[in-house]
Amino acid sequence: MEHTVWIIIPAYHEAKTIGAVVRSIRRSGEYRIVVVDDGSTDATSRVALRAGAHVLVHVVNRGQGAALATGTAYALAHAAEYLVHFDADGQHAAETINVLLEPLFKGKAEVALGSRFLDNSTNLPPLKKWLILKPAILFTRLFSGMKVTDTHNGLRALTRHAAGRMVLAHDRMAHASEILDEISAKHISYTEVPVTVTYHTRGQGFLQGCAIIKDLFLHKLFYP
Amino acid sequence: MLPVQILLLAFAFFALLRIGMQLRRKVCTRSDAFVWTVVWLGVAVVSLLPNAATWVANSVGVGRGSDLVLYIGALVLFSAVFRAFARLHELEKTLTELVRKQAIEHPKIPDQEERSKSKKVL
Structure with a gap:
């Protein structure tokens, strides 16, 4: 592959799945992979390193x-031209990385966002879909004015330029x-790409969904 | 003298003593000590002469002295909570930066790991 693509995988207590996730990504293309072990007490970092x-x-x-x-920050310091955010729990298929990167390679957009709603390939738990994800979409539309079909999907690809400009606080x-x-x-500039997410266990539960909204409101209140 | 007056006076007295002690041990700054001394002296004056508080309250359009004290207290508490929130957020941010810096400065890289392992074998 002529481009340097870094796959970024945040992982917290994912020793069971992280090895298979890293290996499946390595099989799917010439990517560089960085796993950020977010203070796990299990073997996450050892397993990821070995993979x-x-x-x-x-x-x-x-x-x-x-x-x-x-x-x-690490990927940008190591010559990343493109960056992909990927989940550690095995929900995402490694094959979708290429699909996400395609519009960026073609220069159609700077960010490609994975969406579970563009097609119906993902089987979402209905409670989660209507109580959390749909309200989150509405919330986003109100606050940032963006008309996206899926707001809390962990799969996205960014160009170096876009990643460098974003401040994640x-x-x-x-x-x-x-x-x-x-x-x-x-x-x-952004585009949405349909992705399939497989639910082995639930992603963010209902309480976490509430926590997201609380976080956002507090942030808007105190740091306008 | 009412029991509540004695209680408040005693409280103010010990608080002032503490401020003096902290100042001598240089645990707090002079300006902090000044502000708190004014506050506790105010408490002492108001508990000795409740009418003084009422007089001040009336002059700003509040009916009772104790109400004015409550209003001011609520304001001070609100701003203190707000400041504590902001401070906490700042601390969290600093902690994240620190953790990030440490993580990036000590990456574990697969090839190097294998090489160091094979060295051990040799």
Whole structure:
């Protein structure tokens, strides 16, 4: 592959799945992989390293947003031309990385966002879909004015230029909305790409969904 | 003298003593000590002469002295909570930066790891 692509995987207690995830990505293309072990107490970093990923270790847990930002800083310092955010729990298929990168290679957009709603290939739990994801989409539309079909999907690809301009200050889970805010505020061109997410276990539960919204509101209140 | 007056006076007295002690041990700054001394002296004056508080309250359009004290107290508390929030957020940010710096400065890279392992074998 002529481009340097870094795959960034934040991981917290994912020793069971991280090895298979890293290996499947390595099989799917010439990617460089960095796993950010966000203060796990299990074998996450050892397993990831053995599977062939670079591993950065947060000595204490700082949240998924913080881990992504750490991975981004590392990738940018190591000649990344393109960056892909990927989940550690095996929900994402490694084959979709290429699909996400395609519009960026062609120069059609600077950011490609994975969406579970563009086609119906993902079987979402209905409660999660209507109580969390749909309201989150509405929330995003109200606050950042972006008409995206899926706001909390962990799969996205960015160009070096776009990643370098984004400031991710949300350490915890609300970073997904923050990325959208940054795209909107900095007029970064984006496109949505249909992706399939397989639910082995649930992603963010209902309480976490509430926590995201609480985080966002607090942030808007105190740091306008 | 009412029991509540004695209680408040005693409280103010010990608080002032503490400020003096902290100042001598240089745990707090002079300006902090000044602000708190004014606050506790105010408490002492108001508990000795409740009418003084009422007089001040009336002059700013509040009916009772104790109400004015409550209003001011609520304002001070609100701003303190707000400041504590902002401070906490700042601390969290600093902690994240620190953790990030440490993580990036000590990456574990697969090839190097294998090489160091094979060295051990040799």
